Amino acid sequence: MTTVAQPRIDHVDTAQDQIVVFDHVSIGFDGKPVLDDISFRVHRGENRIIIGPAGVGKSVLLKLTNGLLKPDAGTISLFGHNLGEMKQRDLFTLRGDVGTVFQEGALFDSLTVRDNVGFRLAEEHVPDDEIDRRVTEALRFVELEHTLYQFPSELSGGMRRRVAIARAIVTNPKLLLYDSPTGGLDPITSTTIVELIIKQRDASHTTSLLVTHRLQDAFMLATHRYSHDCKCIEPLPEGETDPNTTFLVLNDGHIVFDGNTHDLVHSDDPFIRQYLQ
Numbered sequence: 001m002t003t004v005a006q007p008r009i010d011h012v013d014t015a016q017d018q019i020v021v022f023d024h025v026s027i028g029f030d031g032k033p034v035l036d037d038i039s040f041r042v043h044r045g046e047n048r049i050i051i052g053p054a055g056v057g058k059s060v061l062l063k064l065t066n067g068l069l070k071p072d073a074g075t076i077s078l079f080g081h082n083l084g085e086m087k088q089r090d091l092f093t094l095r096g097d098v099g100t101v102f103q104e105g106a107l108f109d110s111l112t113v114r115d116n117v118g119f120r121l122a123e124e125h126v127p128d129d130e131i132d133r134r135v136t137e138a139l140r141f142v143e144l145e146h147t148l149y150q151f152p153s154e155l156s157g158g159m160r161r162r163v164a165i166a167r168a169i170v171t172n173p174k175l176l177l178y179d180s181p182t183g184g185l186d187p188i189t190s191t192t193i194v195e196l197i198i199k200q201r202d203a204s205h206t207t208s209l210l211v212t213h214r215l216q217d218a219f220m221l222a223t224h225r226y227s228h229d230c231k232c233i234e235p236l237p238e239g240e241t242d243p244n245t246t247f248l249v250l251n252d253g254h255i256v257f258d259g260n261t262h263d264l265v266h267s268d269d270p271f272i273r274q275y276l277q
C-alpha cells in the first residue's frame with residue numbers, strides 16, 4: 001500500500017515556490033531500473049529527508065537533482081528550470097545555487113581547508129580577501145576556524161564532515177543537498193553533525209534534501225530546533241514536530257511515503273512499520 005500524505009507546510013503552491021520538482025522520473029543502469037516513475041515536489045523552506053534501504057537510489061536521486069545524472073524518462077525542474085532543456089553552461093550556473101555535502105565528505109586531499117571551502121568561490125573569480133572573509137565565516141559557523149591552513153588528512157572524520165558542510169554553505173546556496181552526512185561516524189560525532197544541520201536550517205531557512213541511513217538522525221531533525229536564547233539545540237515541546245521537515249521513503253524503485261513526521265510514524269504501511277522498527 002502506498003501512503004501519500006500532504007506536507008503540513010502552509011504555502012501557496014506557485015511555481016516560484018517549487019524548488020525541486022520530479023515529474024514521472026525514471027532511471028536505470030545496465031538495463032536495471034533504479035528509480036521508476038518517481039514524482040514529488042520540494043517547496044521553498046522545506047527540509048525533505050530521504051530514507052530507504054541501501055542501494056535503493058537515494059544518492060542517484062540527489063545527483064539527478066543537481067543535474068549530475070540525467071533521467072531516462074520524465075522531467076526534473078530546479079528553481080523552475082527544466083534541467084533537460086538547459087545548456088551545459090546554464091546548468092553549471094544553476095548549480096552555483098546548490099550546495100552539496102557528498103557522501104563521505106569528498107574533500108580535496110591536496111588542498112588546505114581554506115582552499116577546499118573556498119574552492120567554488122575561487123572558480124567564480126571572487127577576490128582573495130573576499131574568499132578569506134567568507135571561508136572564515138563559514139568555518140566559524142562549523143566551529144573550525146582554527147583549521148584554516150590544515151589539510152583534510154590532519155582532521156578527524158567528524159571535522160572533515162564539518163568542513164564539507166562549510167564548503168556547501170559558503171556560497172549561500174538556495175538549496176542544500178546532504179548525502180548521508182553522518183555516514184561512517186560514531187554516534188556522538190553524528191549528533192554533532194545533525195545539530196549543525198539544525199542550526200544551519202533554523203538560521204538560514206535554506207531548502208534542503210537530506211539522505212540518511214540513521215533514523216535517529218531523521219527524528220532528531222524532526223523534533224529539535226535551534227534556540228537563539230541558549231545558542232543551543234533544544235527539543236521541541238512534547239508532541240510537536242518541525243512543520244518544515246517532511247519525508248520521502250523509497251523502496252524498490254518507488255516512493256512508498258511522501259508526507260510529514262506525524263503521518264510517517266502513524267503509517268500502517270507494512271514496509272514502513274518494519275523499516276521504522
Ligand SMILES: Nc1ncnc2c1ncn2[C@@H]1O[C@H](COP(=O)(O)OP(=O)(O)OP(=O)(O)O)[C@@H](O)[C@H]1O
Pocket residue numbers: 029030034053054055056057058059060061103180213
Ligand atoms: N553511475 C552509475 N553507474 C551504474 N550504476 C549506478 C551508478 N550510480 C548508481 N548506480 C546503481 O544504482 C543503484 C542505486 O545507487 P545509489 O548510490 O543511489 O544507492 P543509495 O540508496 O544511495 O545507497 P546507499 O544507502 O548505500 O548510499 C545501485 O544499484 C548502484 O549500483
Ligand SMILES: [Mg+2]
Pocket residue numbers: 058059060103179180
Ligand atoms: Mg548513497
